[in-house]
Amino acid sequence: MKIKKVTKAVFxxxxxxxxxxxxxxxxxxxxxxxxxxxxxxxxxxxxxxxxIKDFIFVTSRGKSxxxxxxxYSPELETALKRAGKTDLLEILKSTNMDxxxxxxxxxxxxxxxxxxxxxxxxxxGDEPFAVLLAxxxxxxxxxxLQQMVEAYAETGGNMVAAxxxxxxRISSYGVLDVDQDNxxxxxxxxxxxKPKSEDAPSNLAVIGRYILSPKIMTNLNKMKQGAGGEIQLxxxxxxxxxxxxxxxxxxxxxxxxxxxxxxxLQATVAFGLSRPDLAEEFGAYLHDMMALQKxxx
Ligand code: UTP
Numbered sequence: 001m002k003i004k005k006v007t008k009a010v011f012x013x014x015x016x017x018x019x020x021x022x023x024x025x026x027x028x029x030x031x032x033x034x035x036x037x038x039x040x041x042x043x044x045x046x047x048x049x050x051x052i053k054d055f056i057f058v059t060s061r062g063k064s065x066x067x068x069x070x071x072y073s074p075e076l077e078t079a080l081k082r083a084g085k086t087d088l089l090e091i092l093k094s095t096n097m098d099x100x101x102x103x104x105x106x107x108x109x110x111x112x113x114x115x116x117x118x119x120x121x122x123x124x125g126d127e128p129f130a131v132l133l134a135x136x137x138x139x140x141x142x143x144x145l146q147q148m149v150e151a152y153a154e155t156g157g158n159m160v161a162a163x164x165x166x167x168x169r170i171s172s173y174g175v176l177d178v179d180q181d182n183x184x185x186x187x188x189x190x191x192x193x194k195p196k197s198e199d200a201p202s203n204l205a206v207i208g209r210y211i212l213s214p215k216i217m218t219n220l221n222k223m224k225q226g227a228g229g230e231i232q233l234x235x236x237x238x239x240x241x242x243x244x245x246x247x248x249x250x251x252x253x254x255x256x257x258x259x260x261x262x263x264x265l266q267a268t269v270a271f272g273l274s275r276p277d278l279a280e281e282f283g284a285y286l287h288d289m290m291a292l293q294k295x296x297x
Contacts, residue, residue, distance in 0.1 A: 003128075003152070003153055003156040004127060004128050005051070006050070006051070006052070006127075006128050006129065006130055006149055006152065006211055007051065007052060007053045007054060007127070008052065008053075008054040008056060008123070008124055008127060008129040008130070009047045009052040009054070009055055009056065009129065009130040009131070009132055009145075010056045010058060010117055010120045010124065010129055010130070010131045010132075011030075011040070011043060011044075011047075011055065011056065011057050011058065011131075011132055011133075011134060012058045012107075012113055012116035012117060012131065012133065013028060013029075013030045013040065013057055013058060013059055013060075013063060013066060013134060014058050014059055014060035014063070014106075014107035014110060014116050014119075015029065015060075015110055015113075015116075016110050017029030017259075019259060019260060019261065020032070020261070026062070027065065028062065028063045028065055028066050029134075029135060029259065030043075030063075030066060030134040030135070031065050031066060031069060032258075032264070034137060034258065034264075034267055034268060034271050035268065035271050035272055035275060035278070038069060039134045039135060039137060039258055040066060040069070040134045041069075041095065042134070042137050043132045043133075043134040043137075044070075044097075045143075046132065046138070046143040046144060046145050046146075047130065047132055047145060049143040049145070049146050050130070050143060050145035050146040050148070050149045051146075051149060052130060052145075053101070054101065054103070054123075055097065055101055055102045055103070056102075056103050056104075056105065056120045056123045056124065056129075057102060057103070057104045057105070058105055058106075058107050058116045058117070058119050058120055059104050059105070059106060059107070060106060060107050060108075060110065067104060069095065070095060070096070070097045070102055071096075072096055073092070076092060077089065077092060077093075080092065103123050105119050105120055105122075105123060106119070107119045111230060111231050112230025112231040112232060112233075113133075113230070113231075113232065113233045114220050114223060114230070114231035114232045114233040114234075114235065114236055115220070115223075115230070115231040117131055117212075117216070117217075117220065117233055118217060118220035118221070118223075118231070121217040121220075121221075124214065124217060125214070126214050127214060128152075128211060128212065128213055128214065129211070129212055129214070130145060130148075130149075130209070130210065130211050130212075131208075131209070131210040131212060131233070132145065132208065132209055132210075133207075133208025133209075133259075134208075134258075135208070135257070135258045135259035136207050136208035136209065136255055136256070136257065136258070136259075137255070137256045137258050137267055137271075138161075138207075138209070138251065138253045138254065138255045138256070139253055139254045139256070139270060139271070139274070140251065140252060140253025140254070141252070141253070142252070144161055144209050144251045144253055144255075145209055145211075147249070147251050147252065147253075148161060148209060148211055148249050148251065149211065151184065151185055151247075151249050152211045152247075154185075155185060155247050156213075156245075157213060157240070157244075157245035157246065157247055158210070158211065158212050158213055158216065158237055158240050158245055158246050158247065159210070159211040159246075159247045159248075159249050160174075160176070160191075160206045160209070160210050160237065160246070160247070160248055160249065161206065161207050161208070161209035161210070161248075161249055161251050161255075162176055162186070162204045162205060162206055162207070162248035162249060162250055162251075163204070163205055163207055163250065163251070163255060164203050164204060164205075164250075165203055165204075165205040166203070167197045167200070167203070168197065169205075170195070170197050170200045170203060170205060171194055171195060171196055171197050171200070172194065172205075173194065173205035173206060173207070174191055174192065174193045174194070174205065174206040174232075174233075174234040175191065175192050175193075175195055175200045175201055175202060175203075175204065175205055175206070176188040176190075176191055176201070176202055176204040176205075176206065176246075176248045177189050177190035177191065177192065177201035177202060177241070178201070178202045178204060178248070179244075183250070184249060184250050185247050185248070185249055185250075186204065186247065186248040186249075186250070187244060187246070187247055188241050188246040188247065188248055189241050189242070189244075190238055190241050191206065191234050191237055191238040191241060191246065192234070192238070193232045193234040193235065204248055204250075206234070206248070207255050209251070210233070210237075212237065213240070213245070215240060215245075216233075216236050216237060216240070219235075219236035219237075219239045219240070220233075220236045223235060223236060254270070256270065269286065273286075
């Protein structure tokens with residue numbers, strides 16, 4: 001069987017981001033900055049590295065800052081050129097997207113991740129597609145989606161990024177019911193969204209990177225509301241597990257949940273320390289802070 005290349009990616013960015021209120025009252029969560037780049041830029045760069053050519057954003061009211069972010073900014077470019085700030089000009093250019101490379105569709109009501117993905121069905125068509133959740137930021141030597149695309153070239157079907165999670169935290173995730181564990185790749189016989197810790201079928205949690213077959217759109221078409229009154233992507237993927245077409249992929253890298261305050265702060269520290277231009281000053285500051293805290297105890 002010939003496995004089609006993945007060239008389209010869906011970025012669901014229509015959520016309300018309530019955990020970051022009041023900031024998200026006027027700023028889309030995906031525009032919030034990790035060091036100096038918005039979360040969405042990390043996801044776009046990861047998708048590009050994996051060979052994605054078509055970028056489909058599922059947006060909602062109040063997200064126009066996202067559309068502007070990927071547009072050209074002629075005034076800024078001219079000003080930087082005039083000032084001879086070529087390094088900043090290069091940084092700015094790296095955010096530009098070719099005309100027509102990004103398409104936007106609206107999700108009129110936040111009815112869940114599954115519903116958001118379904119909104120992109122006409123643009124996805126009859127092809128496999130990736131889904132990236134920008135609030136999951138993954139630091140990795142080889143970008144996570146690229147790792148997945150390589151593994152998917154062997155398996156086809158549907159592939160979800162998975163990581164081991166403690167029993168205390170498992171009920172916040174979609175969880176794989178593992179059929180065969182082949183190391184990096186596991187075949188799943190089911191998938192459950194946010195199970196109670198005692199009902200979790202494994203400790204392998206699904207995080208925000210997916211490669212999906214167009215069949216998932218068909219499944220979403222007939223979806224009823226799942227856990228939490230939302231249309232769950234997990235349920236649509238789980239339908240494919242019975243035929244052995246769902247794979248979990250243990251990616252190599254560190255995932256940060258930037259949809260939560262604690263996760264965002266952790267990512268800020270990790271990414272700040274990994275930046276050569278900041279590591280020394282920022283590291284020294286953290287060191288002093290720790291010493292102060294210890295002294296106060
Ligand atoms: P979250 O579960 O993090 O929801 O969605 P949220 O609304 O963004 O944030 P909180 O929980 O209220 O703080 C995961 C991803 O799915 C998208 C979000 O934009 C985010 O990228 N999503 C969620 C949609 O696009 N539409 C929805 O109806 C729900």
